[in-house]
Amino acid sequence: MSLTEQEKQLIEKSIERVADVAGDPASHVYARLFEQQPEMEALFVLDTDGKARGHMLSEALDCVFDYLGPRAYAPVLIQSEMTNHDGFGIPPRVFATFFNVVMETFRDLLGDEGTSETDAAWATLLGEFDATIAEHAAKSGTAVV
Ligand code: HEM
Numbered sequence: 001m002s003l004t005e006q007e008k009q010l011i012e013k014s015i016e017r018v019a020d021v022a023g024d025p026a027s028h029v030y031a032r033l034f035e036q037q038p039e040m041e042a043l044f045v046l047d048t049d050g051k052a053r054g055h056m057l058s059e060a061l062d063c064v065f066d067y068l069g070p071r072a073y074a075p076v077l078i079q080s081e082m083t084n085h086d087g088f089g090i091p092p093r094v095f096a097t098f099f100n101v102v103m104e105t106f107r108d109l110l111g112d113e114g115t116s117e118t119d120a121a122w123a124t125l126l127g128e129f130d131a132t133i134a135e136h137a138a139k140s141g142t143a144v145v
Helices: 005-022 026-036 038-044 051-068 074-088 097-113 116-139
Strands: none
Touching (some): 005 051, 005 097, 026 038, 026 097, 051 074, 051 097
16 A cells, blocks of 8 residues: 555654654664664774764655655665665665664654554555565565565
8 A cells, every 4th residue: 555645744744753852863773773683783883973874864764755755766765775785785684674673763762652643654654665675676686585
């Protein structure tokens, strides 16, 4: 099922509210990522000031906003970053987990503000991203799971 206008608004609103209630969410997102995928932490060893991590998260969120709005580049960005990340040693299976980590972190940061409608909207979005990732992985001959 594709995203409705209402679902798009719920996702946008949740991202904006995270900035209001928690400021920059990067430290929370990467703490959760490294808890779930400990072997990924070493890949950021050169990122001593956290700038690359911050930039990556902001690009991933811009990608979400583009996907919910004009959809001018999001699917292409996901595909090209999959290829770049494969070069960093991040297989599609792991790449696919990032947006899920973002969603889980934001849900935690929003706490009681979160609703089942917002959770369902994110689930639809992540399903669509997973499909884009699986399609690209299949084309390039790599497995997602
Ligand atoms: C678990 C999944 C992911 C991991 C482990 C990961 C890891 C990395 C690593 C190690 C770098 C290089 C950092 C450096 O230069 O020191 C990087 C850069 C980057 N990643 Fe990811 N990535 C993931 C998912 C994603 C996703 C889903 C996107 C967006 C579609 C994305 C966008 C970027 C961008 C734009 C950069 C360049 C940032 C910069 O150099 O300033 N990444 N990522």
